[in-house]
Amino acid sequence: MRAIVHHAYGTADVLHLEHIERPAITPDEVLIRVRAAGVNHADWVYTSGRPLIARLAFGLRKPKQPVRGRDVAGVVEAVGANVTRFRPNDAVFGEVDAGSFAEYTAAPENQLALKPATLTFEQAAVVPVSARTALQGLRDTGRLRSGQSVLINGASGGVGTFAVQIAKALGAEVTGVCSRRNAELVRSLGADQVIDYTREDFTRSGRRYDLILDSIGNHSLIDLRRAITPTGTLVLSSGTGGRVLGPMGRIIRARLTSLFVGQTLTTGMLARSTETLDELRELIDSGAVTPVLERTYPLSETADALRHFTEAHARAKIAITVSSSADAAE
Structure with a gap:
Protein backbone atom coordinates (compact mmCIF):
# COMPACT_ATOMS: atom_id res chain seq x y z
CA MET A 1 0.00 0.00 0.00
CA PRO A 128 -12.01 13.78 15.52
CA VAL A 129 -8.99 15.49 17.12
CA SER A 130 -10.03 19.14 16.78
CA ALA A 131 -13.74 18.81 17.49
CA ARG A 132 -13.09 16.48 20.44
CA THR A 133 -10.60 18.97 21.85
CA ALA A 134 -13.19 21.74 21.52
CA LEU A 135 -16.09 19.74 22.97
CA GLN A 136 -14.19 18.38 25.93
CA GLY A 137 -12.43 21.68 26.60
CA LEU A 138 -15.67 23.64 26.66
CA ARG A 139 -18.20 21.24 28.13
CA ASP A 140 -16.25 18.74 30.22
CA THR A 141 -13.25 20.73 31.46
CA GLY A 142 -14.64 24.25 31.16
CA ARG A 143 -18.14 23.22 32.36
CA LEU A 144 -19.66 25.77 30.01
CA ARG A 145 -23.36 26.38 30.63
CA SER A 146 -26.08 28.16 28.72
CA GLY A 147 -25.95 31.92 29.23
CA GLN A 148 -22.27 32.04 30.17
CA SER A 149 -19.68 34.05 28.27
CA VAL A 150 -16.77 32.34 26.55
CA LEU A 151 -13.81 33.69 24.58
CA ILE A 152 -12.13 31.50 21.96
CA ASN A 153 -8.53 32.59 21.34
CA GLY A 154 -7.69 31.27 17.89
CA ALA A 155 -11.29 31.16 16.70
CA SER A 156 -10.41 30.70 13.02
CA GLY A 157 -8.13 27.72 13.60
CA GLY A 158 -8.80 24.01 13.55
CA VAL A 159 -9.96 23.75 17.16
CA GLY A 160 -11.38 27.28 17.17
CA THR A 161 -13.82 26.86 14.27
CA PHE A 162 -15.33 23.87 16.05
CA ALA A 163 -15.25 25.60 19.44
CA VAL A 164 -17.26 28.61 18.23
CA GLN A 165 -20.01 26.34 16.88
CA ILE A 166 -20.06 24.00 19.87
CA ALA A 167 -20.16 26.90 22.34
CA LYS A 168 -23.17 28.34 20.51
CA ALA A 169 -24.85 24.93 20.54
CA LEU A 170 -24.33 24.89 24.32
CA GLY A 171 -26.10 28.25 24.59
CA ALA A 172 -23.12 30.46 25.41
CA GLU A 173 -22.35 34.05 24.42
CA VAL A 174 -19.31 33.62 22.20
CA THR A 175 -16.45 36.01 21.50
CA GLY A 176 -13.93 34.90 18.89
CA VAL A 177 -10.37 36.23 18.57
CA CYS A 178 -8.77 36.07 15.13
CA SER A 179 -7.16 38.22 12.44
CA ARG A 180 -9.14 40.71 10.40
CA ARG A 181 -9.08 38.50 7.29
CA ASN A 182 -10.82 35.70 9.21
CA ALA A 183 -13.36 37.82 11.06
CA GLU A 184 -16.22 37.16 8.63
CA LEU A 185 -15.63 33.41 8.81
CA VAL A 186 -15.81 33.45 12.61
CA ARG A 187 -18.99 35.53 12.54
CA SER A 188 -20.55 33.11 10.06
CA LEU A 189 -19.91 30.27 12.52
CA GLY A 190 -22.04 32.02 15.13
CA ALA A 191 -19.70 34.25 17.17
CA ASP A 192 -21.59 37.10 18.86
CA GLN A 193 -18.49 39.30 18.93
CA VAL A 194 -15.22 39.11 17.01
CA ILE A 195 -11.97 40.71 18.18
CA ASP A 196 -9.21 41.45 15.68
CA TYR A 197 -6.06 40.66 17.64
CA THR A 198 -3.99 42.96 15.42
CA ARG A 199 -6.03 45.93 16.65
CA GLU A 200 -7.12 44.99 20.17
CA ASP A 201 -5.65 43.02 23.06
CA PHE A 202 -8.57 41.25 24.71
CA THR A 203 -6.61 40.83 27.95
CA ARG A 204 -6.54 44.63 28.37
CA SER A 205 -10.09 45.47 27.30
CA GLY A 206 -11.50 45.35 30.83
CA ARG A 207 -14.06 42.69 29.95
CA ARG A 208 -14.08 39.41 31.85
CA TYR A 209 -15.34 36.04 30.64
CA ASP A 210 -16.61 32.97 32.45
CA LEU A 211 -14.40 30.78 30.28
CA ILE A 212 -11.45 31.26 27.94
CA LEU A 213 -10.40 28.46 25.60
CA ASP A 214 -6.87 29.30 24.51
CA SER A 215 -5.61 27.38 21.50
CA ILE A 216 -2.81 29.85 20.66
CA GLY A 217 -0.69 30.43 23.75
CA ASN A 218 0.36 33.98 22.84
CA HIS A 219 -0.54 35.62 26.17
CA SER A 220 0.96 35.16 29.61
CA LEU A 221 -1.05 33.45 32.33
CA ILE A 222 -1.16 36.73 34.24
CA ASP A 223 -2.72 38.51 31.27
CA LEU A 224 -5.20 35.70 30.64
CA ARG A 225 -6.27 35.64 34.28
CA ARG A 226 -7.10 39.33 33.99
CA ALA A 227 -9.67 38.46 31.31
CA ILE A 228 -11.60 35.80 33.26
CA THR A 229 -14.00 36.32 36.14
CA PRO A 230 -12.79 35.79 39.73
CA THR A 231 -14.22 32.25 39.63
CA GLY A 232 -13.80 31.72 35.88
CA THR A 233 -11.91 29.03 34.01
CA LEU A 234 -8.97 29.10 31.60
CA VAL A 235 -8.53 25.99 29.44
CA LEU A 236 -5.20 25.69 27.64
CA SER A 237 -5.67 23.55 24.56
CA SER A 238 -2.42 24.15 22.68
CA GLY A 239 0.61 26.37 22.38
CA THR A 240 4.07 25.56 21.07
CA GLY A 241 6.28 26.63 23.97
CA GLY A 242 10.02 26.07 24.10
CA ARG A 243 12.27 23.76 22.12
CA VAL A 244 12.78 21.24 24.93
CA LEU A 245 9.62 21.19 27.05
CA GLY A 246 7.11 22.73 24.64
CA PRO A 247 3.95 23.85 26.46
CA MET A 248 4.68 21.70 29.54
CA GLY A 249 6.19 24.56 31.54
CA ARG A 250 3.15 26.72 30.93
CA ILE A 251 0.78 23.87 31.82
CA ILE A 252 2.61 23.17 35.10
CA ARG A 253 2.56 26.86 36.04
CA ALA A 254 -1.17 27.02 35.31
CA ARG A 255 -1.99 24.03 37.48
CA LEU A 256 0.16 25.32 40.35
CA THR A 257 -1.43 28.77 40.14
CA SER A 258 -4.90 27.19 40.38
CA LEU A 259 -4.05 25.89 43.85
CA PHE A 260 -3.82 29.43 45.23
CA VAL A 261 -6.50 31.42 43.38
CA GLY A 262 -10.26 31.26 42.92
CA GLN A 263 -9.91 30.80 39.17
CA THR A 264 -9.40 27.41 37.50
CA LEU A 265 -6.43 27.16 35.13
CA THR A 266 -6.23 23.79 33.43
CA THR A 267 -5.95 21.79 30.21
CA GLY A 268 -8.49 19.82 28.20
CA MET A 269 -9.36 16.23 29.16
CA LEU A 270 -8.52 14.79 25.72
CA ALA A 271 -10.01 11.36 26.35
CA ARG A 272 -10.73 9.41 23.15
CA SER A 273 -13.92 7.37 23.00
CA THR A 274 -16.65 6.18 20.67
CA GLU A 275 -19.16 8.01 22.88
CA THR A 276 -17.55 11.40 22.20
CA LEU A 277 -17.46 10.69 18.46
CA ASP A 278 -21.14 9.71 18.59
CA GLU A 279 -21.94 13.02 20.32
CA LEU A 280 -20.05 14.93 17.65
CA ARG A 281 -21.87 13.02 14.92
CA GLU A 282 -25.22 14.02 16.48
CA LEU A 283 -24.16 17.69 16.58
CA ILE A 284 -23.07 17.50 12.95
CA ASP A 285 -26.10 15.64 11.62
CA SER A 286 -28.39 18.08 13.47
CA GLY A 287 -26.76 20.99 11.64
CA ALA A 288 -25.31 22.59 14.78
CA VAL A 289 -21.70 21.94 13.74
CA THR A 290 -20.13 21.90 10.27
Whole structure:
Protein backbone atom coordinates (compact mmCIF):
# COMPACT_ATOMS: atom_id res chain seq x y z
CA MET A 1 0.00 0.00 0.00
CA ARG A 2 1.02 3.65 -0.38
CA ALA A 3 1.84 5.55 2.79
CA ILE A 4 3.53 8.74 3.96
CA VAL A 5 6.52 7.79 6.10
CA HIS A 6 9.55 9.40 7.69
CA HIS A 7 12.65 7.72 9.07
CA ALA A 8 14.15 10.81 10.71
CA TYR A 9 12.88 13.93 12.45
CA GLY A 10 12.89 17.24 10.63
CA THR A 11 10.86 19.60 8.47
CA ALA A 12 8.12 18.47 6.12
CA ASP A 13 10.90 17.50 3.71
CA VAL A 14 11.46 14.27 5.68
CA LEU A 15 8.03 12.97 4.63
CA HIS A 16 8.06 10.61 1.65
CA LEU A 17 5.55 8.50 -0.22
CA GLU A 18 6.54 4.83 -0.05
CA HIS A 19 5.03 1.40 -0.63
CA ILE A 20 4.81 -0.65 2.57
CA GLU A 21 2.89 -3.66 3.89
CA ARG A 22 -0.69 -3.32 5.08
CA PRO A 23 -0.98 -3.24 8.88
CA ALA A 24 -2.10 -6.41 10.64
CA ILE A 25 -4.99 -6.09 13.10
CA THR A 26 -5.45 -7.51 16.58
CA PRO A 27 -8.74 -9.13 17.71
CA ASP A 28 -9.91 -5.72 19.05
CA GLU A 29 -9.01 -3.67 15.98
CA VAL A 30 -10.59 -2.62 12.70
CA LEU A 31 -8.76 -2.43 9.37
CA ILE A 32 -9.83 0.72 7.53
CA ARG A 33 -9.44 1.50 3.85
CA VAL A 34 -8.63 5.16 4.28
CA ARG A 35 -10.58 7.61 2.15
CA ALA A 36 -9.31 10.79 3.83
CA ALA A 37 -7.19 12.01 6.74
CA GLY A 38 -6.97 15.27 8.67
CA VAL A 39 -3.89 17.37 9.41
CA ASN A 40 -3.27 18.38 13.04
CA HIS A 41 -0.63 20.10 15.14
CA ALA A 42 0.25 16.65 16.51
CA ASP A 43 1.40 15.61 13.04
CA TRP A 44 3.94 18.40 13.07
CA VAL A 45 5.11 17.40 16.56
CA TYR A 46 5.60 13.79 15.45
CA THR A 47 7.37 14.82 12.24
CA SER A 48 9.69 17.41 13.74
CA GLY A 49 10.36 15.66 17.04
CA ARG A 50 9.77 18.99 18.78
CA PRO A 51 9.52 19.62 21.63
CA LEU A 52 12.40 17.31 22.40
CA ILE A 53 10.67 15.85 25.45
CA ALA A 54 8.15 14.25 23.08
CA ARG A 55 10.87 11.94 21.76
CA LEU A 56 10.75 10.02 25.05
CA ALA A 57 7.45 8.64 23.75
CA PHE A 58 7.97 8.82 19.97
CA GLY A 59 11.58 7.55 19.75
CA LEU A 60 14.80 9.27 20.81
CA ARG A 61 16.77 9.22 17.55
CA LYS A 62 14.10 8.32 15.00
CA PRO A 63 10.34 7.74 15.10
CA LYS A 64 9.18 4.36 16.40
CA GLN A 65 6.13 4.58 14.14
CA PRO A 66 7.17 5.91 10.71
CA VAL A 67 3.68 6.42 9.23
CA ARG A 68 2.09 9.74 10.13
CA GLY A 69 -1.52 10.85 10.55
CA ARG A 70 -4.10 10.62 13.38
CA ASP A 71 -7.50 11.70 12.06
CA VAL A 72 -9.11 9.18 9.74
CA ALA A 73 -12.27 8.58 7.74
CA GLY A 74 -12.81 5.56 5.55
CA VAL A 75 -14.52 2.24 4.99
CA VAL A 76 -14.13 -0.88 7.11
CA GLU A 77 -12.13 -3.49 5.23
CA ALA A 78 -11.97 -6.15 7.95
CA VAL A 79 -12.65 -6.54 11.67
CA GLY A 80 -10.92 -8.45 14.46
CA ALA A 81 -12.53 -11.41 16.18
CA ASN A 82 -13.68 -9.37 19.20
CA VAL A 83 -15.12 -6.42 17.26
CA THR A 84 -18.92 -6.12 17.58
CA ARG A 85 -19.80 -2.52 16.60
CA PHE A 86 -18.63 -2.56 12.99
CA ARG A 87 -18.73 -4.76 9.94
CA PRO A 88 -17.03 -4.61 6.53
CA ASN A 89 -18.17 -1.72 4.29
CA ASP A 90 -19.27 0.48 7.21
CA ALA A 91 -18.24 4.11 6.72
CA VAL A 92 -16.39 5.22 9.87
CA PHE A 93 -14.32 8.08 11.31
CA GLY A 94 -12.09 8.41 14.34
CA GLU A 95 -8.51 8.48 15.57
CA VAL A 96 -5.45 6.31 15.39
CA ASP A 97 -2.24 6.75 17.37
CA ALA A 98 -0.42 7.05 14.03
CA GLY A 99 -0.91 5.79 10.49
CA SER A 100 -3.83 7.54 8.76
CA PHE A 101 -1.65 9.03 5.99
CA ALA A 102 -1.84 5.67 4.23
CA GLU A 103 -4.21 3.61 2.11
CA TYR A 104 -4.95 1.31 5.05
CA THR A 105 -4.71 1.79 8.79
CA ALA A 106 -5.64 -0.18 11.90
CA ALA A 107 -7.63 1.34 14.76
CA PRO A 108 -9.05 0.07 18.06
CA GLU A 109 -12.81 -0.39 17.90
CA ASN A 110 -13.35 2.06 20.80
CA GLN A 111 -11.67 4.93 18.90
CA LEU A 112 -14.08 4.81 15.95
CA ALA A 113 -17.70 5.65 15.21
CA LEU A 114 -20.00 5.58 12.21
CA LYS A 115 -19.30 8.54 9.89
CA PRO A 116 -21.80 11.43 9.97
CA ALA A 117 -24.17 10.82 7.07
CA THR A 118 -24.18 14.51 6.09
CA LEU A 119 -20.42 14.79 5.57
CA THR A 120 -18.00 13.85 2.83
CA PHE A 121 -15.05 11.69 3.85
CA GLU A 122 -12.76 14.75 3.71
CA GLN A 123 -15.06 16.68 6.04
CA ALA A 124 -15.41 13.76 8.42
CA ALA A 125 -11.66 13.20 8.50
CA VAL A 126 -10.94 16.60 10.06
CA VAL A 127 -13.42 16.20 12.91
CA PRO A 128 -12.01 13.78 15.52
CA VAL A 129 -8.99 15.49 17.12
CA SER A 130 -10.03 19.14 16.78
CA ALA A 131 -13.74 18.81 17.49
CA ARG A 132 -13.09 16.48 20.44
CA THR A 133 -10.60 18.97 21.85
CA ALA A 134 -13.19 21.74 21.52
CA LEU A 135 -16.09 19.74 22.97
CA GLN A 136 -14.19 18.38 25.93
CA GLY A 137 -12.43 21.68 26.60
CA LEU A 138 -15.67 23.64 26.66
CA ARG A 139 -18.20 21.24 28.13
CA ASP A 140 -16.25 18.74 30.22
CA THR A 141 -13.25 20.73 31.46
CA GLY A 142 -14.64 24.25 31.16
CA ARG A 143 -18.14 23.22 32.36
CA LEU A 144 -19.66 25.77 30.01
CA ARG A 145 -23.36 26.38 30.63
CA SER A 146 -26.08 28.16 28.72
CA GLY A 147 -25.95 31.92 29.23
CA GLN A 148 -22.27 32.04 30.17
CA SER A 149 -19.68 34.05 28.27
CA VAL A 150 -16.77 32.34 26.55
CA LEU A 151 -13.81 33.69 24.58
CA ILE A 152 -12.13 31.50 21.96
CA ASN A 153 -8.53 32.59 21.34
CA GLY A 154 -7.69 31.27 17.89
CA ALA A 155 -11.29 31.16 16.70
CA SER A 156 -10.41 30.70 13.02
CA GLY A 157 -8.13 27.72 13.60
CA GLY A 158 -8.80 24.01 13.55
CA VAL A 159 -9.96 23.75 17.16
CA GLY A 160 -11.38 27.28 17.17
CA THR A 161 -13.82 26.86 14.27
CA PHE A 162 -15.33 23.87 16.05
CA ALA A 163 -15.25 25.60 19.44
CA VAL A 164 -17.26 28.61 18.23
CA GLN A 165 -20.01 26.34 16.88
CA ILE A 166 -20.06 24.00 19.87
CA ALA A 167 -20.16 26.90 22.34
CA LYS A 168 -23.17 28.34 20.51
CA ALA A 169 -24.85 24.93 20.54
CA LEU A 170 -24.33 24.89 24.32
CA GLY A 171 -26.10 28.25 24.59
CA ALA A 172 -23.12 30.46 25.41
CA GLU A 173 -22.35 34.05 24.42
CA VAL A 174 -19.31 33.62 22.20
CA THR A 175 -16.45 36.01 21.50
CA GLY A 176 -13.93 34.90 18.89
CA VAL A 177 -10.37 36.23 18.57
CA CYS A 178 -8.77 36.07 15.13
CA SER A 179 -7.16 38.22 12.44
CA ARG A 180 -9.14 40.71 10.40
CA ARG A 181 -9.08 38.50 7.29
CA ASN A 182 -10.82 35.70 9.21
CA ALA A 183 -13.36 37.82 11.06
CA GLU A 184 -16.22 37.16 8.63
CA LEU A 185 -15.63 33.41 8.81
CA VAL A 186 -15.81 33.45 12.61
CA ARG A 187 -18.99 35.53 12.54
CA SER A 188 -20.55 33.11 10.06
CA LEU A 189 -19.91 30.27 12.52
CA GLY A 190 -22.04 32.02 15.13
CA ALA A 191 -19.70 34.25 17.17
CA ASP A 192 -21.59 37.10 18.86
CA GLN A 193 -18.49 39.30 18.93
CA VAL A 194 -15.22 39.11 17.01
CA ILE A 195 -11.97 40.71 18.18
CA ASP A 196 -9.21 41.45 15.68
CA TYR A 197 -6.06 40.66 17.64
CA THR A 198 -3.99 42.96 15.42
CA ARG A 199 -6.03 45.93 16.65
CA GLU A 200 -7.12 44.99 20.17
CA ASP A 201 -5.65 43.02 23.06
CA PHE A 202 -8.57 41.25 24.71
CA THR A 203 -6.61 40.83 27.95
CA ARG A 204 -6.54 44.63 28.37
CA SER A 205 -10.09 45.47 27.30
CA GLY A 206 -11.50 45.35 30.83
CA ARG A 207 -14.06 42.69 29.95
CA ARG A 208 -14.08 39.41 31.85
CA TYR A 209 -15.34 36.04 30.64
CA ASP A 210 -16.61 32.97 32.45
CA LEU A 211 -14.40 30.78 30.28
CA ILE A 212 -11.45 31.26 27.94
CA LEU A 213 -10.40 28.46 25.60
CA ASP A 214 -6.87 29.30 24.51
CA SER A 215 -5.61 27.38 21.50
CA ILE A 216 -2.81 29.85 20.66
CA GLY A 217 -0.69 30.43 23.75
CA ASN A 218 0.36 33.98 22.84
CA HIS A 219 -0.54 35.62 26.17
CA SER A 220 0.96 35.16 29.61
CA LEU A 221 -1.05 33.45 32.33
CA ILE A 222 -1.16 36.73 34.24
CA ASP A 223 -2.72 38.51 31.27
CA LEU A 224 -5.20 35.70 30.64
CA ARG A 225 -6.27 35.64 34.28
CA ARG A 226 -7.10 39.33 33.99
CA ALA A 227 -9.67 38.46 31.31
CA ILE A 228 -11.60 35.80 33.26
CA THR A 229 -14.00 36.32 36.14
CA PRO A 230 -12.79 35.79 39.73
CA THR A 231 -14.22 32.25 39.63
CA GLY A 232 -13.80 31.72 35.88
CA THR A 233 -11.91 29.03 34.01
CA LEU A 234 -8.97 29.10 31.60
CA VAL A 235 -8.53 25.99 29.44
CA LEU A 236 -5.20 25.69 27.64
CA SER A 237 -5.67 23.55 24.56
CA SER A 238 -2.42 24.15 22.68
CA GLY A 239 0.61 26.37 22.38
CA THR A 240 4.07 25.56 21.07
CA GLY A 241 6.28 26.63 23.97
CA GLY A 242 10.02 26.07 24.10
CA ARG A 243 12.27 23.76 22.12
CA VAL A 244 12.78 21.24 24.93
CA LEU A 245 9.62 21.19 27.05
CA GLY A 246 7.11 22.73 24.64
CA PRO A 247 3.95 23.85 26.46
CA MET A 248 4.68 21.70 29.54
CA GLY A 249 6.19 24.56 31.54
CA ARG A 250 3.15 26.72 30.93
CA ILE A 251 0.78 23.87 31.82
CA ILE A 252 2.61 23.17 35.10
CA ARG A 253 2.56 26.86 36.04
CA ALA A 254 -1.17 27.02 35.31
CA ARG A 255 -1.99 24.03 37.48
CA LEU A 256 0.16 25.32 40.35
CA THR A 257 -1.43 28.77 40.14
CA SER A 258 -4.90 27.19 40.38
CA LEU A 259 -4.05 25.89 43.85
CA PHE A 260 -3.82 29.43 45.23
CA VAL A 261 -6.50 31.42 43.38
CA GLY A 262 -10.26 31.26 42.92
CA GLN A 263 -9.91 30.80 39.17
CA THR A 264 -9.40 27.41 37.50
CA LEU A 265 -6.43 27.16 35.13
CA THR A 266 -6.23 23.79 33.43
CA THR A 267 -5.95 21.79 30.21
CA GLY A 268 -8.49 19.82 28.20
CA MET A 269 -9.36 16.23 29.16
CA LEU A 270 -8.52 14.79 25.72
CA ALA A 271 -10.01 11.36 26.35
CA ARG A 272 -10.73 9.41 23.15
CA SER A 273 -13.92 7.37 23.00
CA THR A 274 -16.65 6.18 20.67
CA GLU A 275 -19.16 8.01 22.88
CA THR A 276 -17.55 11.40 22.20
CA LEU A 277 -17.46 10.69 18.46
CA ASP A 278 -21.14 9.71 18.59
CA GLU A 279 -21.94 13.02 20.32
CA LEU A 280 -20.05 14.93 17.65
CA ARG A 281 -21.87 13.02 14.92
CA GLU A 282 -25.22 14.02 16.48
CA LEU A 283 -24.16 17.69 16.58
CA ILE A 284 -23.07 17.50 12.95
CA ASP A 285 -26.10 15.64 11.62
CA SER A 286 -28.39 18.08 13.47
CA GLY A 287 -26.76 20.99 11.64
CA ALA A 288 -25.31 22.59 14.78
CA VAL A 289 -21.70 21.94 13.74
CA THR A 290 -20.13 21.90 10.27
CA PRO A 291 -16.42 21.29 9.62
CA VAL A 292 -14.68 24.13 7.79
CA LEU A 293 -12.15 22.99 5.18
CA GLU A 294 -9.59 25.47 3.90
CA ARG A 295 -7.87 23.09 1.46
CA THR A 296 -7.50 19.47 0.49
CA TYR A 297 -4.36 17.76 -0.83
CA PRO A 298 -3.79 14.36 -2.46
CA LEU A 299 -1.80 11.82 -0.44
CA SER A 300 1.28 12.40 -2.61
CA GLU A 301 1.34 16.07 -1.53
CA THR A 302 1.07 15.48 2.22
CA ALA A 303 4.42 17.21 2.80
CA ASP A 304 3.02 20.33 1.09
CA ALA A 305 -0.07 20.13 3.29
CA LEU A 306 2.00 20.03 6.46
CA ARG A 307 4.20 22.84 5.14
CA HIS A 308 1.12 24.97 4.51
CA PHE A 309 -0.24 24.11 7.96
CA THR A 310 2.93 25.22 9.74
CA GLU A 311 4.11 28.11 7.59
CA ALA A 312 1.04 29.81 6.12
CA HIS A 313 -1.11 30.33 9.23
CA ALA A 314 -3.72 27.98 7.80
CA ARG A 315 -7.25 28.65 8.90
CA ALA A 316 -9.79 26.01 9.82
CA LYS A 317 -8.85 22.50 8.68
CA ILE A 318 -6.79 20.77 5.99
CA ALA A 319 -7.68 17.32 4.65
CA ILE A 320 -5.69 14.70 2.77
CA THR A 321 -7.59 12.75 0.10
CA VAL A 322 -6.15 9.24 0.22
CA SER A 323 -8.44 7.29 -2.10
CA SER A 324 -11.59 7.97 -4.13
CA SER A 325 -14.83 6.01 -4.29
CA ALA A 326 -13.60 4.55 -7.59
CA ASP A 327 -10.42 3.37 -5.88
CA ALA A 328 -12.45 1.82 -3.08
CA ALA A 329 -14.55 -0.11 -5.57
CA GLU A 330 -11.54 -1.79 -7.14
